[in-house]
Amino acid sequence: MLSILVFLGLLAVIAAWWLAKQGIASKPWMEQGVAYDTREFSPAPSPAKIGFGVFLAVVGTLFALFISAYAMRMQLPDWRAPPIPQVVWLNTIMLILSSVALQGARTAARRDDADALKIGLAAGGLAALAFLSGQLLAWRQLMAEGYWLATNSADAFFYILTGVHGIHLLGGLIALASTGSQAWRGTPPQRLLLSVDLCATYWHFLLLVWLILLSVLIGWAGEVAAICRQLLT
């Protein structure tokens, strides 16, 4: 359960930092009138952005919990990690490209460059689709080699972790498709800035999650943890 506690600890630090700025040590009964309101001096981001941030915290919790479960389950003696199909590396590159393309779309939207925005969105979407198909290919390769879902829990975890990540990306693709179709219908980039912004952030987030998942599946994360433990003792 260490990874989830570390993740929640991180969230707790953010929450504490934010609360500290909100004057939770103040004595509200001493203050009458329109009080000092932090929102007046640093306008808060839009509700969509805050909501999206909280949503990412929830998704992060979900993955941290899966990783916790993985870490606990892998300590049992029957654990046999499957080989990682080579295509996964190609997929990783695709996901990175996808993220880069959406970052490009974001800057294009800021510059109000409609053509670049379209290219960025299309490239990002296609690369993400390539990633997903690559992941399916990886599943098929594993199955062909005899690593079925029920063969060993390590195999099952491979399918579940990649599957849950893929479903999240798929959800993102739906949002991306809707943004893209608006761009193609000629909605000015300025008006799409928010959705492009959120898409790009989501993609970076999912890329980060994927890199962490990959390091867990390969076993790097376990090795790093072991080294940390040695350093501590």
Next chain:
Amino acid sequence: MVDVPLGPGTIIPAEIEDVELYHPKSWVTKYVFSQDAKVIAVQYAIVALSVGVVALVLSWLMRLQLGFPGVFSFIDANAYYQFITMHGMMMVVYVLTALFLGGFGNYLIPLMIGARDMVFPYVNMLSFWIYFLAVLVLVASFFAPGGPTGAGWTLYPPQAILSGTPGGQDWGIILMLVSLMIFIIGFTMGGLNYVVTVLQARTRGMTLMRMPLTVWGIFTASFMALLAFPALFVGCVMMLFDRALGTSFFVPSIVEMGQPLDRSGGSPLLFQHLFWFFGHPEVYIVALPAFGIVSDLISTHARRNIFGYRMMVWALLAIGALSFVVWAHHMYVSGMNPSFGFFFATTTLIIAIPTAIKVYNWILTLWRGDIHLTVPMLFALAFIITFVNGGLTGLFLGNVVVDVPLSDTMFVVAHFHMVMGVAPILVIFGAIYHWYPKVTGRMLNDTLGKLHFWVTFLGAYAIFFPMHYLGLMGVPRRYYEIGEMSFVPPSAHTLNAFITIVALVVGATQMVFVFNLIWSLRHGRVAGGNPWRATTLEWQTPETPPPHGNWGKEQPVVYRWAYDYNVPGAEQDFIPQNQPATNTLPLMGLAHA
């Protein structure tokens, strides 16, 4: 007097820029697929209360079996285990969580912080309908082949997915897991709304520290729920794989009814860790809104500011944070590494300190107050008694070695019913009596309310207080019948019969409440906008019941905290939060504060 940095003249309105409220055009969009948080709140409340009635009937059935074993032949062991499982899961998730967050959260958050609605009204509507779908799936399991699951609400594998448990190899467990997953998805949508609305849509002047404790409680609980429910989700996904696809996450190599099962290596304890990582925060997800609401009930009806507001807020936050590091106190005798017991016993007992502070502050709010013994106040007082009782028995169970003889006995059943069953439900009743006038414009009948209160409070206490002693004696929980136990005297059976009879009476009395709810809708005394003479914003709406958009033309502006009752020198014994500051500074005399 502290210098208050008054806001500059040009204040950005807190109103979300040009929030476009969806304006309903037909009856269906107004009352069915409504995007108005207040309508959604009532929808949540009605569905949750209906599920509550089913859960109540289930509890009657199991009490009949315990009180009069063998008399009711249709309650066989299979049915009994299905009843306890469905009763538990329904009450914890589909009634209490949904009612506090979906019901009270939706109604009170926007009104109390001066917003026009939730920030994502459409998502809010989806949240309710997904919850409704989850309830349908749950109820469907009663009609599925094999009936609902009888695995206990904790759903511990491997038994939950094996044939020795009702529904284990039928549809019961699958529908339960699917229903929970749907619930979690729906809740996440709602929870995002509650949290972001509090963060973003507070009206001008409504700083965090001016929020009523009700909002603080629901806000903290929503946040916790967002972070805790994923643990249950992960557990559900993995168990569904184990049940349906033959994986071995939680199933080691075992035999099922004498036949070796083709699984290996799984860890039943892994599920327990995931379950309780959700399950313990869940206790506080139910408790924190109750804490918040009861603070406001006490303050309003004792005509006195809540004592130690800041401490109350900090205690809420501390409890919320600590509740994520105590989960394994449900697992002291689970066979996990026993040295974890030291850590979890310590964290568990530490959490008692902020909780105790809250209790002190509630009763200190009564001290030198002007106590109106209204029905909401009575429920609040009863909450304190049952909560203190249940909280104190928690100190037995949290203290690792004391838990050894008591865990998995009726002591545990009595404890959690007192602390997270009876206590929050008393708050729900009190809150309904308190806010019903705002929701409907009419008061609930007082006499019926008092009848309902006394039978419910004293009855529930008489059910659960003696039950502790059955557990102390060693009677395990989840026993279809006690049967012959050398250490259980025959008088224990009399006690069980007594508990059953009281439970039947208390349950039947709830019909008085339901009648009152329906009758007062038409015949209740007209309430007016602010019948309790309360300070918080929901009582200051221009119209009662508030229409879609809540505030008419202008959103209120907040000038003071939520607890200005009996301010020295003030004209009235309360000053609404949106009443502008006057020149008379009522706090001059409070130099020490």
Next chain:
Amino acid sequence: MAVALILVLVAIGSVAFHLFSPWWWTPIASNWRYIDTTIIITFWITGVVFVAVVVFMAYCVFRFRHRPGQQAIYEPENRRLEGWLTVVTAVGVAAMLAPGLFVWNQFITVPEDATDVEIVGQQWQWSFRLPGPDGKLGTSDARAIGPDNPLGINRDDSNSKDDIVIEGGELHLPIGKPVKALLRSVDVIHDFFLPELRTKMDMVPGQISYVWFTPTRTGTFDILCAELCGVGHFQMRGTVVVQEQSDYQAWLQEQTARKFARLAPTE
């Protein structure tokens, strides 16, 4: 008035029930007296707090109930009072926690001279295995379970040769000798619960948990299952008979003889 009175009656009634009702724990039959002591300490502390809170509330309700002209005071907080209450609470909590942790340390530290006994749970009966003269239990594996080997004992392990298996019967234990119960399940989670011996621990399939105790009183005691294990959960009963050393030896010999009588034709 009436409300305050009823609140006081609730407090008095609770205390009276505690003191005078016939329902109390069963007389202890093991070395875990300290657990009972910790419970008593906890009862005292929590009882005092409960009565104090309820009586204080009742007093407030009586003294500060609404009457014409009654006015509440305006006192947002009192840091000193709150500080003191926090400190007092912390001390009370520590007074419960410290003995608890102290006893827990004993509870999980098995003495050197404890004898191993294996307790096996299955839906829905108890089985036991004694280590035999070599004092060692053979290993086991759920995959070895079959009609002739219901507990899945590893026959290749030389330690298992002299193990004595008792199926669905009574477990006998000598008085005054510490016992380390090794708990194992072959199907679902069960729980080895002996109310009189203040002993309880889950038996989890796929792992071996343990609990230790020293019986201090002869007699027959119920073993109950305390973890929901399916529809027959409440019928899963067993018996522990605690005997004087000589009686125990006689029983042990009988079991050994029975084992070899059963093995003789096949070997």
